[in-house]
Amino acid sequence: TGPVPDGLGGVYLLDQSISQPPEVVRVSVDGGTPQRVTHVNDDALARLxxxxxxxxxFTGARGDEVQMYVVYPPGFDEADEWPLVHMIHGGPHNSFGDMWHWRWNYHAFAAAGYVVPLVNFHGSSSFGHEFCRCIQGAWGDHPYTDIMAATDLLAAEPWVDEDKMAVTGGSYGGYLVGWIGTQTDRFKSIVAHAAVTNQGSMYGTDVTVGLARARGAELWVDRAAVDRWSPSHHxxxxxxxTLVIHGERDYRVPVGQGLELYGVLKAKGVDARLVYYPDENHWILTPQNSIHWYDEVLGWLDRYLG
Incomplete structure (x- = not known):
């Protein structure tokens, strides 16, 4: 929601952070301290x-400096050891900002007792055009290096239990956790939501414009380039x-992508669980399904990290 002029020399804005849901504030065009207008979430936050x-x-791929947020569990104590759970954003050209997230709520994961890194890996927006575009045609390259570098940095801390780490992500984040699964056994658990697993069959998506740029080529022009960074070929x-989650009505990442990942893992004898929502799309939006989603995800993590 953009700024709304009040006609009296001020504008109304939404103010939020990772730890504060959006509230309306008024800011004078002459400057000064923003004045809080709404207090919708105060009572709820007071109970949390x-x-x-x-x-x-930290230093990531290409020697570039990479930003991340780290969300700590309530009551965090450096004298203890804590499991670590990466949350990996989608896009890939989105980014983690200092803002509240209703669906993948970082504090909901941290409250379960996890240290939660939010890495703005190469490909994320807000860090310049070159930083954003450098993963085109190589989705699993620099972002994987960045996630591993962030993991190395945090695993070196005495308060991280390196034997209890997991990766979670949706959409492109689901792609990257799947790619991570093909490259390393470092993590004890994976949650892959709406994951792109087979680049060659992504022509079923509702957005085909730009696929060649993202994957490196059209399938019929250079199949090897498409397969190079496709989890399905590794x-x-x-x-x-791996916990695989998908909505039947997902037209951005068709449900067959998730079903393929689940089927392959079961055929290989890898422990896998499929959570399938026939009435949901790319996002899990209905209240009852959202509650179920958190139960499934946190339950799966606890199974391997608890």
């Missing part, structure tokens, strides 16, 4: 204990237990 949020930078070493 949220962990601290920290911004960190399943040999995939051994990580």
């Amino acid at each position: 204990e949220l962990g601290k949020v920290e911004e960190r930078w 399943y040999d070493d995939y051994v990580t237990p």
